[in-house]
Amino acid sequence: xxxxxxxxxxxxxxxxxxxxxxxxxxxxxxxxxxxxxxxxxxxxxxxxxxxxxxxxxxxxxxxxxxxxxxxxxxxxxxxxxxxxxxxxxxxxxxxxxxxxxxxxxxxxxxxxxxxxxxxxxxxxxxxxxxxxxxxxxxxxxxxxxxxxxxxxxxxxxxxxxxxxxxxxxxxxxxxxxxxxxxxxxxxxxxxxxxxxxxxxxxxxxxxxxxxxxxxxxxxxxxxxxxxxxxxxxxxxxxxxxxxx
Numbered sequence: 617x618x619x620x621x622x623x624x625x626x627x628x629x630x631x632x633x634x635x636x637x638x639x640x641x642x643x644x645x646x647x648x649x650x651x652x653x654x655x656x657x658x659x660x661x662x663x664x665x666x667x668x669x670x671x672x673x674x675x676x677x678x679x680x681x682x683x684x685x686x687x688x689x690x691x692x693x694x695x696x697x698x699x700x701x702x703x704x705x706x707x708x709x710x711x712x713x714x715x716x717x718x719x720x721x722x723x724x725x726x727x728x729x730x731x732x733x734x735x736x737x738x739x740x741x742x743x744x745x746x747x748x749x750x751x752x753x754x755x756x757x758x759x760x761x762x763x764x765x766x767x768x769x770x771x772x773x774x775x776x777x778x779x780x781x782x783x784x785x786x787x788x789x790x791x792x793x794x795x796x797x798x799x800x801x802x803x804x805x806x807x808x809x810x811x812x813x814x815x816x817x818x819x820x821x822x823x824x825x826x827x828x829x830x831x832x833x834x835x836x837x838x839x840x841x842x843x844x845x846x847x848x849x850x851x852x853x854x855x856x857x858x859x860x
Contacts, residue, residue, distance in 0.1 A: 727856050731758075735759040757834055769815065772789035798837075
């Protein structure tokens with residue numbers, strides 16, 4: 617009887633130990649599972665954060681590239697615009713220098729009188745042709761491309777400045793000696809009626825207005841302001857000490 621009781625107690629103790637061990641194992645397994653779940657959650661959160669950060673960095677890099685490209689394009693456009701403006705300014709300066717050079721080339725004689733332009737004559741006075749109403753050339757044509765400055769040959773007063781029919785844009789001066797000088801076919805006029813001018817003063821720019829076949833300066837000397845009173849312009853200039 618005593619042996620049976622001891623055996624029963626031993627079995628009960630063993631069963632209790634087994635139950636305790638099982639419970640402990642279950643608790644340990646549950647703890648491991650919880651820890652794993654927490655680690656997995658943290659890992660997923662970290663991965664999401666890193667991915668978001670990488671995406672933001674890529675976007676920032678793309679934006680920086682776009683900004684740099686836009687700035688580079690703007691810089692190129694500014695440089696191109698500046699280069700164009702510089703080239704235009706240089707071309708304008710070259711044209712001014714050329715005109716100044718042509719103007720400087722017209723030298724006054726010892727009397728103070730001078731040629732209307734610093735060039736030679738292409739069509740002389742009294743050349744005959746059906747091109748002219750009178751049948752002959754009433755003046756002398758000086759070689760002059762469009763835009764060449766033309767000058768007063770001596771001291772005078774402007775008596776006409778404007779459109780002159782077949783003469784195109786023309787200026788007529790009453791010279792200090794009482795003669796009249798006409799400048800024909802001008803591209804532009806820089807003086808006005810009643811204005812007094814001195815030898816060498818610019819009257820306008822040569823051109824090809826009126827009845828012409830090309831740009832030149834028509835230089836005509838008259839005894840009156842009216843057409844038909846012309847005299848030899850070369851002889852007139854030589855009278856005033858000007859070599860033509």
